[in-house]
Amino acid sequence: MNVFKQYSGLRREMYVLFFGRIVTNLGSMVFPLLTLILSNKLHMDAASIASLLLFMSIAQFPTIYIAGYLADHYNKRNIIIICDFITVACYFLAGMIPLSMITVGLLFIASLFATVEHPVYDALVADLSSYEDREKAYSLSYLGMNLGLVLAPSLGGLLFANYLNVAFLIDAISTLLSTILIFIFIKDISVTKSTNGQDFYEESEEENSVFKVLKARKAIVYFMICSMMIQIVYSQFNFLMPLNFERLYGEQGAFIFGTITSVNAFVVIFATPILTTVSEKLKDLNKIVVGVLLMTIGFGMYIFIQGIMSLYYVSIIIFTLGEIYNTLGSQPYLTRRIPVTHRGRISSVRNIFTSLSVAIVQNGVGFLIDHHSMIFMWIVITIVGCLTVGMVMILRIIDKKDYPRLYEKTYSK
Numbered sequence: 001m002n003v004f005k006q007y008s009g010l011r012r013e014m015y016v017l018f019f020g021r022i023v024t025n026l027g028s029m030v031f032p033l034l035t036l037i038l039s040n041k042l043h044m045d046a047a048s049i050a051s052l053l054l055f056m057s058i059a060q061f062p063t064i065y066i067a068g069y070l071a072d073h074y075n076k077r078n079i080i081i082i083c084d085f086i087t088v089a090c091y092f093l094a095g096m097i098p099l100s101m102i103t104v105g106l107l108f109i110a111s112l113f114a115t116v117e118h119p120v121y122d123a124l125v126a127d128l129s130s131y132e133d134r135e136k137a138y139s140l141s142y143l144g145m146n147l148g149l150v151l152a153p154s155l156g157g158l159l160f161a162n163y164l165n166v167a168f169l170i171d172a173i174s175t176l177l178s179t180i181l182i183f184i185f186i187k188d189i190s191v192t193k194s195t196n197g198q199d200f201y202e203e204s205e206e207e208n209s210v211f212k213v214l215k216a217r218k219a220i221v222y223f224m225i226c227s228m229m230i231q232i233v234y235s236q237f238n239f240l241m242p243l244n245f246e247r248l249y250g251e252q253g254a255f256i257f258g259t260i261t262s263v264n265a266f267v268v269i270f271a272t273p274i275l276t277t278v279s280e281k282l283k284d285l286n287k288i289v290v291g292v293l294l295m296t297i298g299f300g301m302y303i304f305i306q307g308i309m310s311l312y313y314v315s316i317i318i319f320t321l322g323e324i325y326n327t328l329g330s331q332p333y334l335t336r337r338i339p340v341t342h343r344g345r346i347s348s349v350r351n352i353f354t355s356l357s358v359a360i361v362q363n364g365v366g367f368l369i370d371h372h373s374m375i376f377m378w379i380v381i382t383i384v385g386c387l388t389v390g391m392v393m394i395l396r397i398i399d400k401k402d403y404p405r406l407y408e409k410t411y412s413k
Contacts, residue, residue: 003273007140011128011192014137016185017121018144024178025148030091030107030171033156035242036254041099041164046243050366053239056108057359060115064348064355067116068210071344076124077186083113083120084179088172095168103168119347126335126343127191138331139276142324146268148174149261157258161251191340210345213338219402220337222395224350228357229388230288230326233295235358236381237264237319240365241302244374248307256309260316267320275324284336285396287329289389294322296385302378337403 030037038044038052070079090110094103129137159167214221241260245253279287298319305311338346369377400407 003277006136006273006277010133010137010140013128013186013188014125014140016181017125017128018140020178020181021141021144022148023181024175025145026152026170026174030094030156030167031111031238033153033160033167033242033254033258034107035239036160036246036257037099037164038104039243039246040160040251040254042101042104046366046369047363048366050239050363052104054359054363056111057355059108060112060355061352063112063115064119064351065345068119068345068348070116071120071123071347072342075189076120076127076344077182077189079120080117080124081179081183083117084175084182086110086113088176088179091168091172091175095165095172099164115351119344119351122331122335122347123343124189125331127189127340130192131336133192134332134335135280135328136276139272139328142327142331143269143272146265146272149265150269151262153258153261153265154255155258157255160254160258210342210349213342214346214349217337217402219395219399220334220346222398223333224353226288226388226391226395227330227350228353229384229391230292230295230330231354231358232361233292233299233381233385233388234323234326235362236299236365239362240369240374240377240381243369244302244306247374256312260312263313263316264320264323267317268324271321272324272328275321276328279325279328282329283396284329284333285392285399287325288333289392289396291322291324291326291329292385292389292392294325295319296322296382296389298322299378299385300382303375303382306374336406 035049038049039046044052067079087110090106090113094106094110097103125137125141126134155170156167242253242257245257245260247253249256282290298315298317301311301315301318305315334347334350335343365377365380368380
């Protein structure tokens with residue numbers, strides 16, 4: 001079975017986005033290391049780091065909603081290009097000045113425009129794929145992102161000690177190359193229609209505000225609450241985990257975390273096409289249940305494996321399989337149930353929900369880390385993961401009531 005054959009037949013623009021994601025993420029060295037930059041280079045304690053990240057997240061909320069509005073009303077391709085050029089400028093400047101809080105400010109500005117780009121990008125992938133190909137389109141985009149991430153975190157870990165400015169400059173160059181690809185090769189971004197009328201809920205155009213649309217769709221609101229819980233668990237990959245490694249291994253923790261992140265990317269590359277194929281008949285919410293369960297098991301292992309290097313890699317493999325399942329379920333779930341006229345704004349509202357929850361929880365986690373052991377923190381995250389599994393199972397009941405047509409035999413998701 002050729003698992004890559006399933007990606008044939010998509011629109012040409014999807015393949016351009018795929019290669020663009022590879023190129024961009026070849027230079028994605030900075031943000032995975034942000035916690036360690038603040039901790040190791042700028043000597044901030046965990047509570048201060050969490051407070052700073054809370055501020056950065058709250059400051060992004062207006063930007064997130066504006067991004068969704070722009071995605072629903074303006075050319076998505078042009079928005080991505082403008083955001084990328086500003087991001088390039090910020091990375092370039094960060095690489096040219098001594099590391100300080102000014103550097104953090106430049107990274108914050110870059111993150112603001114990345115925040116604008118995320119809902120626009122997600123809406124564009126949905127526009128460029130039909131109902132039938134939605135899962136494969138998101139799978140290909142996710143695969144491209146992780147192909148680029150294979151080497152970036154490890155290289156970033158190597159550059160962390162003495163050449164961090166070089167990592168900023170590589171980020172700038174890779175983002176610029178991706179922007180050029182999109183500028184030259186993506187022209188047609190018209191919405192793709194279903195071939196057999198399965199996009200019933202997507203095609204219901206509405207003039208109502210995004211909040212009235214959500215009020216009429218209780219399952220989507222509950223899905224956003226579940227997304228908040230999932231993101232609280234998932235976000236510990238870039239917060240609690242690097243702090244755990246730094247506490248155990250000092251500055252060497254950056255390199256260990258980099259290799260762990262590269263393993264994460266390797267697993268995504270090899271497993272995503274396979275899991276996309278074998279889970280084709282699974283409904284979106286069932287994929288999310290499996291995904292959250294595996295992520296919880298992967299992180300739960302840290303209760304028992306502190307200091308055992310080989311088991312870190314077993315843990316990240318289990319976690320990554322869960323990450324893949326969750327991605328294959330979450331992204332198509334939302335776009336199949338909301339009007340095409342509101343994709344950008346509803347995606348933005350979801351991002352606000354998840355960002356707010358993560359920011360608040362990270363602040364609490366940062367405080368607790370300074371007063372409790374790492375094992376205690378991993379116990380807390382494991383409990384949150386188990387509660388989230390139960391919440392998603394309840395969502396399946398609500399979803400079937402709100403979207404009965406998606407559960408008819410003619411609908412596969």
